[in-house]
Amino acid sequence: MADTINGAGDGSAWRFSVAPMMDWTDRHCRAFHRTLSARALLYTEMVTTGAVLHGPRERLIGFDAAEHPVAIQLGGSDPGDLAAAARIAEEFGYREVNLNVGCPSDRVQDGRFGACLMREPALVGECVAAMKAAVAVPVTVKCRIGVDDQDPEAALDALTAAVRAAGVDALIVHARKAWLKGLSPKENRDIPPLDYGRVHRLKRANPDLPVALNGGLQDLAAAKAELEPRDGLALDGVMLGRAAYAEPALLLGVDPDLFGAPAPVADPFAAVEAYEPYIAARLQEGVRLHAMTRHMLGLFNGRPGARPYRRHLSVAGTRPDAGLHTLREAVALVSRETSCREPASAAA
Numbered sequence: 001m002a003d004t005i006n007g008a009g010d011g012s013a014w015r016f017s018v019a020p021m022m023d024w025t026d027r028h029c030r031a032f033h034r035t036l037s038a039r040a041l042l043y044t045e046m047v048t049t050g051a052v053l054h055g056p057r058e059r060l061i062g063f064d065a066a067e068h069p070v071a072i073q074l075g076g077s078d079p080g081d082l083a084a085a086a087r088i089a090e091e092f093g094y095r096e097v098n099l100n101v102g103c104p105s106d107r108v109q110d111g112r113f114g115a116c117l118m119r120e121p122a123l124v125g126e127c128v129a130a131m132k133a134a135v136a137v138p139v140t141v142k143c144r145i146g147v148d149d150q151d152p153e154a155a156l157d158a159l160t161a162a163v164r165a166a167g168v169d170a171l172i173v174h175a176r177k178a179w180l181k182g183l184s185p186k187e188n189r190d191i192p193p194l195d196y197g198r199v200h201r202l203k204r205a206n207p208d209l210p211v212a213l214n215g216g217l218q219d220l221a222a223a224k225a226e227l228e229p230r231d232g233l234a235l236d237g238v239m240l241g242r243a244a245y246a247e248p249a250l251l252l253g254v255d256p257d258l259f260g261a262p263a264p265v266a267d268p269f270a271a272v273e274a275y276e277p278y279i280a281a282r283l284q285e286g287v288r289l290h291a292m293t294r295h296m297l298g299l300f301n302g303r304p305g306a307r308p309y310r311r312h313l314s315v316a317g318t319r320p321d322a323g324l325h326t327l328r329e330a331v332a333l334v335s336r337e338t339s340c341r342e343p344a345s346a347a348a
Helices: 027-036 049-054 057-061 079-092 106-110 114-119 121-134 152-165 196-205 220-226 242-246 248-259 268-284 289-296 306-318 324-331
Strands: 016-018 041-048 070-075 097-101 139-144 170-174 211-214 237-240
Touching (some): 057 079, 079 097, 097 114, 114 139, 121 152, 139 152, 220 248, 289 324
Parallel strands (some): 016 041, 070 097, 097 139
């Protein structure tokens, strides 16, 4: 098995990651999340092979080296195209290439990739083999436990066997089925029941394959609970998505709680200060303030002043003349007293 991102082959590179999320985990979001955790593995939004091969690459997959460790997620089902896109991603400096076998949207189904590939494990294996032959960085797969009427035991085992034979470096499993007909992508994130036990059984059956769990984890306490050994064997990692995006301050606990390392900054206020140089540089390039601060709206959730903060960034932050002064005005509305917190309902 190939070395992991951190240089070890034990799966620790996937101990904690922030999920790839369309329209959310862009380069500005990742730069912000990096101020909160130095160790979390960050993923791009899913990028199709067609976009990588034929689109404006720098705009679509360019990133700042300060984002590392960062991985790219590709969408596609043609082994040759995926191999070519993986090579380009490696040349750009990504430390991992991940194949999307979990997205349930109509668009992905029409393109024969995403969750519908759960029905074609042999093809997924061919895709992984082609990418492994093309790049030296880890190649991973993010999948569901099954789709529609598939038996999750048989479906996930079949996919795992195919990608293991192809040399996959890790498997990240969203622990619920995807219903390709009858549920929207949003409903597919909530309605099919979670089955964490299925992911733990997969790990027990494949003790030498790094396996990470995704889906429904609301905080670090829940994530840490899933990392506890079961029957003497532990998962290699957890991946948080919407919880990390909606409550980014929870990322401040990742390095100390999961890696035994100090957090890069002391609190959310320090995180804003750490992010300011990035914002200033992008403003100079013509990026609008809101493109960056939209990822920060939940940073102060629970503190007195969080609502005025969000309101100011949502209104003043979208104006053409918005700049660092606008962000500082918003932050000034938030209480720095840690003992005073709004009820959870007030932060919703």
